[in-house]
Amino acid sequence: xxxxxxxxxxxxxxxxxxxxxxxxxxxxxxxxxxxxxxxxxxxxxxxxxxxxxxxxxxxxxxxxxxxxxxxxxxxxxxxxxxxxxxxxxxxxxxxxxxxxxxxxxxxxxxxxxxxxxxxxxxxxxxxxxxxxxxxxxxx
Amino acid sequence: xxxxxxxxxxxxxxxxxxxxxxxxxxxxxxxxxxxxxxxxxxxxxxxxxxxxxxxxxxxxxxxxxxxxxxxxxxxxxxxxxxxxxxxxxxxxxxxxxxxxxxxxxxxxxxxxxxxxxxxxxxxxxxxxxxxxxxxxxxxxxxxxxxxxxxxxxxxxxxxxxxxxxxxxxxxxxxxxxxxxxxxxxxxxxxxxxxxxxxxxxxxxxxxxxxxxxxxxxxxxxxxxxxxxxxxxxxxxxxxxxxxxxxxxxxxxxxxxxxxxxxxxxxxxxxxxxxxxxxxxxxxxxxxxxxxxxxxxxxxxxxxxxxxxxxxxxxxxxxxxxxxxxxxxxxxxxxxxxxxxxxxxxxxxxxxxxxxxxxxxxxxxxxxxxxxxxxxxxxxxxxxxxxxxxxxxxxxxxxxxxxxxxxxxxxxxxxxxxxxxxxxxxxxxxxxxxxxxxxxxxxxxxxxxxxxxxxxxxxxxxxxxxxxxxxxxxxxxxxxxxxxxxxxxxxxxxxxxxxxxxxxxxxxxxxxxxxxxxxxxxxxxxxxxxxxxxxxxxxxxxxxxxxxxxxxxxxxxxxxxxxxxxxxxxxxxxxxxxxxxxxxxx
Numbered sequence: 001x002x003x004x005x006x007x008x009x010x011x012x013x014x015x016x017x018x019x020x021x022x023x024x025x026x027x028x029x030x031x032x033x034x035x036x037x038x039x040x041x042x043x044x045x046x047x048x049x050x051x052x053x054x055x056x057x058x059x060x061x062x063x064x065x066x067x068x069x070x071x072x073x074x075x076x077x078x079x080x081x082x083x084x085x086x087x088x089x090x091x092x093x094x095x096x097x098x099x100x101x102x103x104x105x106x107x108x109x110x111x112x113x114x115x116x117x118x119x120x121x122x123x124x125x126x127x128x129x130x131x132x133x134x135x136x137x138x139x
Numbered sequence: 140x141x142x143x144x145x146x147x148x149x150x151x152x153x154x155x156x157x158x159x160x161x162x163x164x165x166x167x168x169x170x171x172x173x174x175x176x177x178x179x180x181x182x183x184x185x186x187x188x189x190x191x192x193x194x195x196x197x198x199x200x201x202x203x204x205x206x207x208x209x210x211x212x213x214x215x216x217x218x219x220x221x222x223x224x225x226x227x228x229x230x231x232x233x234x235x236x237x238x239x240x241x242x243x244x245x246x247x248x249x250x251x252x253x254x255x256x257x258x259x260x261x262x263x264x265x266x267x268x269x270x271x272x273x274x275x276x277x278x279x280x281x282x283x284x285x286x287x288x289x290x291x292x293x294x295x296x297x298x299x300x301x302x303x304x305x306x307x308x309x310x311x312x313x314x315x316x317x318x319x320x321x322x323x324x325x326x327x328x329x330x331x332x333x334x335x336x337x338x339x340x341x342x343x344x345x346x347x348x349x350x351x352x353x354x355x356x357x358x359x360x361x362x363x364x365x366x367x368x369x370x371x372x373x374x375x376x377x378x379x380x381x382x383x384x385x386x387x388x389x390x391x392x393x394x395x396x397x398x399x400x401x402x403x404x405x406x407x408x409x410x411x412x413x414x415x416x417x418x419x420x421x422x423x424x425x426x427x428x429x430x431x432x433x434x435x436x437x438x439x440x441x442x443x444x445x446x447x448x449x450x451x452x453x454x455x456x457x458x459x460x461x462x463x464x465x466x467x468x469x470x471x472x473x474x475x476x477x478x479x480x481x482x483x484x485x486x487x488x489x490x491x492x493x494x495x496x497x498x499x500x501x502x503x504x505x506x507x508x509x510x511x512x513x514x515x516x517x518x519x520x521x522x523x524x525x526x527x528x529x530x531x532x533x534x535x536x537x538x539x540x541x542x543x544x545x546x547x548x549x550x551x552x553x554x555x556x557x558x559x560x561x562x563x564x565x566x567x568x569x570x571x572x573x574x575x576x577x578x579x580x581x582x583x584x585x586x587x588x589x590x591x592x593x594x595x596x597x598x599x600x601x602x603x604x605x606x607x608x609x610x611x612x613x614x615x616x617x618x619x620x621x622x623x624x625x626x627x628x629x630x631x632x633x634x635x636x637x638x639x640x641x642x643x644x645x646x647x648x649x650x651x652x653x654x655x656x657x658x659x660x661x662x663x664x665x666x667x668x669x670x671x672x673x674x675x676x677x678x679x680x681x682x683x684x685x686x687x688x689x690x691x692x693x694x695x696x697x698x699x700x701x702x703x704x705x706x707x708x709x710x711x712x713x714x715x716x717x718x719x720x721x722x723x724x
Contacts (some may be wrong), residue, residue, distance in 0.1 A: 009717075108456075109456035112428065112453065112456050112457060112458035113428075113446050113449045113450055113453070113458075114428030114429055114431065114432040114449065114458065115432055115435075115436075115442050115445045115446035115449055
């Protein structure tokens with residue numbers, strides 16, 4: 001089950017964080033931050049050949065003892081990173097990627113709102129709901 | 140049903156007695172019904188109240204609390220204690236706890252959670268019944284006056300008036316449930332409650348004007364900031380919005396949808412369509428996000444609220460608003476400005492399909508609105524939006540009609556001052572003579588700057604001045620025309636100070652000859668001239684003052700616009716930051 005989902009903008013700070021056991025958020029922050037380098041690495045390694053119409057899905061970035069970190073990059077260099085519980089090994093890359101695609105779709109819906117939303121990202125409830133459903137469903 | 144509702148939150152506030160349960164759930168239904176239009180006309184037996192998804196809106200709840208006549212500080216404490224601040228809304232639990240606290244405070248207990256643990260009398264049914272009665276009495280009030288102070292006083296009056304008789308009724312029912320809950324006291328109780336129900340049912344029909352009315356104090360104080368003319372159309376608009384809400388009630392009573400505040404009336408629909416056309420001439424295409432953003436930002440709602448409204452109304456999430464989406468968004472903004480809290484989801488009456496079905500696309504060729512939209516360019520709209528008028532169409536339609544006439548006159552008058560057209564003085568002179576003033580002593584050549592001001596005012600884009608000058612003109616409308624004339628005379632005097640007596644008199648005598656015919660003699664010319672001068676100076680002073688007022692208003696409006704432009708600029712810069720060209724990682 002996805003334990004944490006983060007949306008990181010181009011400037012490499014988290015735009016949206018959602019984690020299920022909320023108290024571990026700080027730990028997730030540091031894990032995700034360190035995994036950003038991996039994302040960059042993989043992207044530069046993959047080059048332009050694999051640019052999917054739906055975005056780059058490097059997939060599994062890094063398995064730690066507790067979690068597996070998956071990453072995804074959009075065209076506008078917005079990264080989605082998710083931590084999945086290691087106990088659930090039945091996931092395949094495709095599932096993760098499809099989850100990311102859904103995330104991407106609802107993220108674009110959110111960005112269509114022309115009114116600037118400086119810091120507070122919790123307002124788009126649709127996005128929120130979708131994220132919650134994703135997180136619980138991916139188990 | 141109500142017992143279920145009460146029982147559902149029985150774990151929160153301890154042991155609501157049956158009477159309390161009924162009373163509270165009735166109040167809650169009313170407050171929730173006001174906001175989300177859930178349980179129809181106040182009928183408490185619908186399941187929607189007990190579904191727990193209903194929340195009481197802050198507006199009616201605040202009204203209710205205020206009706207309990209507790210000081211504001213106490214109400215704040217109560218709100219905090221009951222947890223509404225914490226969760227951000229008045230759910231059933233919070234509402235019931237708040238009501239119990241109110242009862243406690245009214246019984247003289249301190250505002251603490253422990254207070255509600257003891258047996259309490261009901262929180263003064265006067266709060267509920269008088270509330271219903273007050274609200275019932277208010278719409279009658281509404282149709283008449285335009286001031287909101289009577290609202291508060293009538294509230295208190297009705298409160299006091301019915302207080303005594305209500306107390307008699309309520310004292311006995313309150314005692315009996317505490318003793319034991321046999322079936323007879325509930326019946327007995329139900330008598331006053333059903334009395335309250337019938338009142339409620341009829342009053343909730345009319346209840347919606349109340350939140351509008353109650354919100355007028357919020358809406359109105361922003362009016363004076365735009366100056367005198369602002370308040371005039373604002374009050375006009377206030378009454379019209381109220382009339383809208385009443386019309387809406389009447390319409391909704393026949394409809395199947397209980398969401399009264401979210402239904403768009405015909406006039407509103409036309410107004411929205413008109414605004415859409417002003418932004419985007421083709422009615423079947425979109426308004427882009429940035430255009431819509433500029434437009435809605437002028438409504439001065441906060442940005443999170445606007446983004447929330449956008450989120451609700453842009454159903455297909457494409458970053459652009461089609462006409463039904465635009466109407467929905469506009470309607471939500473109007474509702475929000477009138478104090479309605481925003482709904483959780485798009486109400487069914489605002490869904491695009493519904494809007495498209497209910498109001499077919501035509502009416503583009505409504506001649507009135509064509510002329511209206513032509514005569515009101517965007518900056519004028521900006522000005523009107525600044526005044527926060529998502530006003531009625533009638534109000535807007537009023538604008539072109541009188542102003543065109545008046546500005547026509549005004550321009551004509553001013554042009555005549557420029558040219559010093561002689562024939563203009565003819566109708567003018569007797570007017571000044573009739574507009575008699577006690578002759579002031581001094582005789583400075585001041586009128587000259589006033590005339591130049593007038594001229595410059597006329598030269599300003601007429602639209603810019605139309606709104607401020609509309610009120611300026613509508614009140615002293617009659618006087619403007621004559622008053623524009625006197626500057627000509629003092630100017631002539633200024634140019635020829637020595638020959639004042641002869642030369643200014645000559646034209647005026649030749650002019651006033653056919654008109655008055657009494658002032659031709661050179662002998663009384665001196666006296667007459669001084670009195671004329673004084674009159675002229677008085678009128679010039681008045682004109683100056685008016686010009687000052689107009690310019691001051693103009694100034695304040697421009698200041699506001701400047702502020703907004705600044706804000707827009709900041710927002711744009713933010714966006715630019717975010718949207719810097721996408722570079723490689």
